[in-house]
Amino acid sequence: GSSSDSSDGAATVPPRLKLTVFAAASLKGTFTEIGKQFEATHKGVTVTFNFAGSADLVAQIQQGAPADVFASADTKNMDKATSDNLISGTPVNFAKNTLEIATPPDNPAHITSLADLAKPGVKVVLCAIEVPCGSAAHAIEDATGVKIKPVSEEQAVTDVLGKVTSGEADAGLVYVTDVKGAGASVHGVTFPESTKAINTYPIAALAGSKHASAAAAFAAYVAGAKGQAVLAAAGFAKP
Amino acid sequence: MSLELTATIDNRDLDISFSVADGETLAILGPNGAGKSSALGVIAGIVHPDSGRASLDGETLFDLPAEWRPAHARGTALMAQDPLLFPHLTVLDNVGFGPRSLGKSRRESRELARHWLAEVDASELAARKPSQLSGGQAQRIAVARALAAEPRLLLLDEPMAALDITVVPAMRQMLKRVLADRSAIIVTHDVLDAVLLADRVVVMESGRIVEEGATKEVLARPRSQFGAGIAGLNLMRGLAAGGAVRTPSGTTIEGLSEPPIADDEPAVAVFNPSSVAVYLTRPVGSPRNAFATKVLELEPHGSQVRVRTEELSADVTVPVVAELDLMPGKEIFLVVKASEVAIYPA
Amino acid sequence: MSLELTATIDNRDLDISFSVADGETLAILGPNGAGKSSALGVIAGIVHPDSGRASLDGETLFDLPAEWRPAHARGTALMAQDPLLFPHLTVLDNVGFGPRSLGKSRRESRELARHWLAEVDASELAARKPSQLSGGQAQRIAVARALAAEPRLLLLDEPMAALDITVVPAMRQMLKRVLADRSAIIVTHDVLDAVLLADRVVVMESGRIVEEGATKEVLARPRSQFGAGIAGLNLMRGLAAGGAVRTPSGTTIEGLSEPPIADDEPAVAVFNPSSVAVYLTRPVGSPRNAFATKVLELEPHGSQVRVRTEELSADVTVPVVAELDLMPGKEIFLVVKASEVAIYPA
C-alpha cells in the first residue's frame, strides 16, 4: 500500500490509506460506527479494526503488530504499552464506564441494592480480580464493606453477562454499557456505590505507525464531539 | 445333531441343498471355487445367502427372508481356510477362546486348550504369539481352536492343507478319533480324508452339488467329472488280523498299517485301482495279495481302462486289454502289493 | 543368477548355509516348523538374521552386521505361504503390482498381469477384489503376482498347498515351464514338486540342513529321517517315444503322460518303489514294464525292506524277502504297471 506521513487535514490525506486500529473487544459496536463516520469525512482512508482483549492487543503490539492506534479498555494495559515506549505522545482518556447490577429480566432473587448481593443463597457472578471489571467490583466491596461470595469469578464481563442472561446466575456486576447493550434480556439495577470504581478507556496513536498523522487524527476524532456522541449513545460516560 | 440345508447365493452362483445326519461326518469335495467354503460359511452364519433355510437338530439356523440366527448362537464352529489366529492372544488363549466364550472358567478353558494342543501335537507352542508360528503350526492351532469350541456341528475347511506329509497321518488319526461321535463337515482336496473320515460325500462343481452319497459308493462309481478324477479307490472293510484285514467274506488283504492295529479291531484297507495289476494266472512274486475274480465290466477312465469286478477295480492301459483279451466274464487275478495297501482303523 | 547364503537366527534356532546356481531351481523340503519359510524370508529381506551373509550373482544381499540390502532392492520376489493379496486392488492390479513397482507403464503392467493370470488359469477373475476369491483362487493369483515381478531369484513358499488336485498337474507344468530358465527356490511338501521342478534339493529339520544334493540322489538315497520318509522315488530320464520313455541305455518304460509329449522330447518317468513288484521270473499279466536286473542291496525302510538295484528300487514287505529268498546278487525282475508310472516332460 502507499504511505505518507504529512498533513493532518482530510483533504490532503493521500488516497487508499489503510489505518489499523487495535481496540478492546467491548468497543466493537461503537468503534465500528465511529470508523464508518471517520472514513466518510476522511476520503481515501480505510479503517480496519482488530478487536480483542486489551491484554492480547498489548502483547500483539509488543510483538510488532502493524497497528496505528490502540484503544484499551483499561489504563493498566495502556500503561504497559506506554512503559514499553510503544505509543507516540500521551494517551487520551475518551470514555468512562461504571458498574451496574444485572439480573435476569424477572429478577428472581429480587435484587434492589448492592447489599442484596451479599444475601445467602443469591447466586452472584463477578469478574475475577485480575480483569478490570473484577478489580472495579473489588474496589467497591472494599469501599462499602459489602462482602459478596460469588459462585464464579469470570474472565470477562461478557461471561458475567452470559451467566445472567441465561438465568444461571441471579445477579452479576457488569458495566452500564453492557446492560444497555443487552437490551431486554437483562434487567439493570443501578446502585449509588458504583461511583467508587470508575473504569477509564484510553486511546493513543502508536509509535510504530506508518501513518502517524492519520492515527493521531483518528484518536482525536474518538475523543472529539462526533466520537463522544456515538459512545454516549452506547451508554459510556464522558471521561 | 442333524443338519438340513438349502441355500442359494446369487452373486456366487451357488445353489445347494444337503443334509448331515446325527453323528455323521460329511466330506465336501470339489475344485477350487466350487463353493465349498461358501457352503460352510452359510452354515456357520458368516455368509448370508439370498434364499434358503437350514436347521440344526430341528432348531432353525435360518429361514430366509424371515429368520437369521447369528453366528455365535448356532452351535457350529468353523475352522476356516485361513487360520486367522487372534494376533493378540497366545496360542493357548487362542485355543481356549471357544470354551471361554461359552462361559467356562479361565482355568477350565486353559485345561481344555492344553488338551487340544496336545492332540494336534503342538503343546510346546502354547506360549507363543501367532506371529511366531510357521504356516503348518498355525494351521494345527486353528484346528485345535475349532475342536476346543466343542460345537454341535464342526466345520473344517481344508484342515490339513499346510501340513507336511509326515504329520498328516497322525492328524488324520486324531481327526478320525474326534469325529467318530460328532456331526461334522470337512472340506478337503484329498480323497483319502474323505475315505477315512467321512461317512458321506458331497461333490460340488461350480456352485452345484453334482454328486452325493455314501463315501464308498461315490468313490467307487463317480458320475461327475471331478468325482471321476479323484475317486475310484478300492476299499475293503473287515477286522484286523495280524496286520492284515480279513473281510467278512473271508478274504485277507495285507498292507501297511501305521500305527499297528490290534487284532479283531475294525479296519479298512485302501488302495488305488492303478496299483492293481491284472493277471490271467496266479503269479509268483513279491505281491502278497492276489484275488481270483471275474471281470464285471470294462469302462474307459481317462486315458486308461477301468476293469471292474465284484468288489475291486483295476486301472490298466489300453494295450493291456487287448493283450490279455479282457472282457466281461473273464476269469482274472487281481494282484496288489502289500506296500501299496494302506490299512487304517475303521 | 546364483545365490550364496549363510545365516543364523538365534530365537528360531536356525543355522543354514546353501547356494543356488545360475538358472537352477532348488527345492526346500522339511517338516512343519523346520525353518523353510524363515530361510526364504532371510533371502527376501523380510526376516533379519542374527548373523550371516548372502549374495546374489556376486552382489551382496547382506553381510551382517555391516550390510543389509532392503527387500525391494534385492531382485527377489517372494510368494509367501499366506497369499496376502492387497485387499484394495483388483486381482489384475495385484498381479500388475510388481511390474508397476519396477517402473513399467500401467498399460504394460496390465498386459503382463493378464499374461500371468492366463498362465495360472485365472483370467476370468481379473476384475475381482481379493475378498471375492476362494482360497485356491487367491493362491493362484499370489503365484501369478510373484511371477509377474520377474525377479532375478524367485521364491515360492508352498505354491500349491490350497489347490485342488485336479489343477495341480497343470500348475506344475506351468511352473516347470517358467522355472526352466530361472533361478528359483521352491518350498514344498510334495516330493513330486521337488522331482519335477527342482534340480537340487535341500532337506531341513529343526532349523538345520540335514541333507542336500541333486534331487535324484537325495531322493534315491535319503540319509535323513524326513528324507527317508518322503523320498525314494524311482526316476528314469530319457526321450519320449510313443508315450513311453526310452532311456539312453535302451530301456523303454511305459506310463501315463498328460499332456502327451512329442517323440524325442526329453522326458522323465517317475514311480514309487512301493509300486514296484519283485518277481523271480518274468510274469505274464497287465504290467507293461518288467526289467531284468540284479539285487544290489537290501535295506530296511520303515516297516518294509527296500530292494536296491543298479537303477531302480522296490519296497517290499518283510515276508516277501524270505519267501523270494532275496539277497544281493540275486537275479530278479522288477515289474511296475504303466498306470503307476507318471511321465513328464523333463
Next chain:
Amino acid sequence: MSATTSVGIPRWIYVPAAVGALFIVLPLVALASRVEWSHFFSLITSDSSVAALKLSLRTSALSTLLCILFGVPMAIVLARTSFRGQSILRSLVLLPLVLPPVVGGIALLYTFGRKGLLGHTLDVLGIQIAFSTTAVVLAQAFVAMPFMVVSLEGTLRAAGQRYEVVAATLGARPTTVLRRVTLPLVLPGLAAGAILAFARSLGEFGATITFAGSLQGVTRTLPLEIYLQREGDPNAAVALSLVLVVVAVLVIGLVRRPRGGQL
C-alpha cells in the same frame, strides 16, 4: 535382534516430517526461552496454580472416562452398523469439533442450565450442575467426545472385521467379541482417542468458562487460571502453560508406552 523386519520408509519422508516437527517444536522452544526461570518455581507452586492443576487433572481424567464410556460405543455403532441417517448422525456427533467452544458452552447452558431444556427435570431431582465441578467435566466431555469417536471409528474401519467373524464362529457372543477381540485389536486407536480426548479436556477453555464459570478449586481449571494470570503477568501465564505442557507430556508418556508394531 532377529525379527521380521520393517520394510523401511522412504528417506525423503524424513524431510517433511522434520519440517512438521520443527513447526511444532520451535514455538515451544521459543516459549520456553521466554520464561523467567528465577520466578518459575514460586509461580507454579502458588496456591491458585496448584489448585487449578489438581482440578484440571481430576476433571480431565473424568471426562476422558466419559469419552471412553460413551464415545467407544458410538464409534462402534458408527463403524459396524449401517442405518438410515447414519451419516447425518456422524456429522452431528462431530459438531462439537467445529463449534466454537464458547458456543458449545452456551449450548450446554441451554440444555443443563436452570432454564435449560433439562433444567427443570434436574431441579426436581435436586441436581445442580451449573457452577459445579460436574459442569466442568460435562463441558470437557462435550468438546472431547468427537475426538474419541472419530479416531476410533477410523481405526475400527481400517482394522476390518475378519477376526470378529472368526470369534463369532467359535461361539463368542457379540459382547465377548467386543471385549476379547475388537477392543484389544484396536487398542492403538483407542489409546490415540483417549489421549486426544484427555489432551483436549486438559486444554479446554471456552466451554468451561461459559458453562461452568471460574471459581478457584471448583471450576477454575489450569487454562482458566492461565488466562487470568495473563491479564496481570503474561510471563506468569507462559510459565504456567509450561507446567500444563510438562504434565501433559508425563501423562501421555505414561499412557503410551511404545509397543513394537505388530506384523
Next chain:
Amino acid sequence: MSATTSVGIPRWIYVPAAVGALFIVLPLVALASRVEWSHFFSLITSDSSVAALKLSLRTSALSTLLCILFGVPMAIVLARTSFRGQSILRSLVLLPLVLPPVVGGIALLYTFGRKGLLGHTLDVLGIQIAFSTTAVVLAQAFVAMPFMVVSLEGTLRAAGQRYEVVAATLGARPTTVLRRVTLPLVLPGLAAGAILAFARSLGEFGATITFAGSLQGVTRTLPLEIYLQREGDPNAAVALSLVLVVVAVLVIGLVRRPRGGQL
C-alpha cells in the same frame, strides 16, 4: 443382498451410544431452538459474516493441506520407525493439543513475530507473517497438526505392516509402498485425521486472535466474528455458530462418503 455378514454388535451397546449421541445432540437442539429465525438470514448474509465464513473455509482448507503434507509424514515416521527419543518427540508433537490455544498463539508470535526467533530471518527475506492470512493458516495448522498425527499413527499401528512387507518383496521401493499400499490401506484413518484437522481449524479461536489478530477479511475468521458478535448480541453469535455448524456438516458429509466396511 448376499455378502459375508457382519457378526453384529452387542445390543446393549446401543444404550451408551444413544446416551452419548443425545449428550452431543441435545445441546445442539437446544441451541437451534434459541435462534431467532426471523433475523437469521439477514444476519448470516451480512458482509462481515460472509467475509468471515469465506476466510474460515479458505484458511481451514489450507491448514488441512499443511496437516496432510507434514502430519502424514510425521505419523508414518512415528508409527514405522523407532529411534532414541521417539516417545519424547511424540509427546512434543502432541503438545499443541494441551497448550491453551492462546498460549499457542503467543508461542507462534515468539517464533514468527517480528521480534520472534525467526522474525529477523523472515524480515530479511521480506516475509511478514504475523497478522496476515498466512498467520491464520499457521495458527490453525499448529493446533490441528497433532490431530492428524495421532489419529493416523493409531490407524497405522493397528493396520500393521503385513501388506507393506509383501509389496517390498515384489520389488516396490518404499515410496511406491507408501503410495500404493500404506496410504490406501489407512485411508479411513487418514480421512478421520483430515476431518479432525479441518474441524479443529474451522473452530480455532485463541491462537488465531493472539497470533493473527482479528482484521476483517484478512484474519477475522468465523469463530472470531462470533466472539465479537457475542460482545454485542449473543443471539447473533449463536446464529452464526449454526452457520459454522451447517458448513461443517456439509464439508464432513462430502469428505466422508460412507463406504462399506471391508472384511
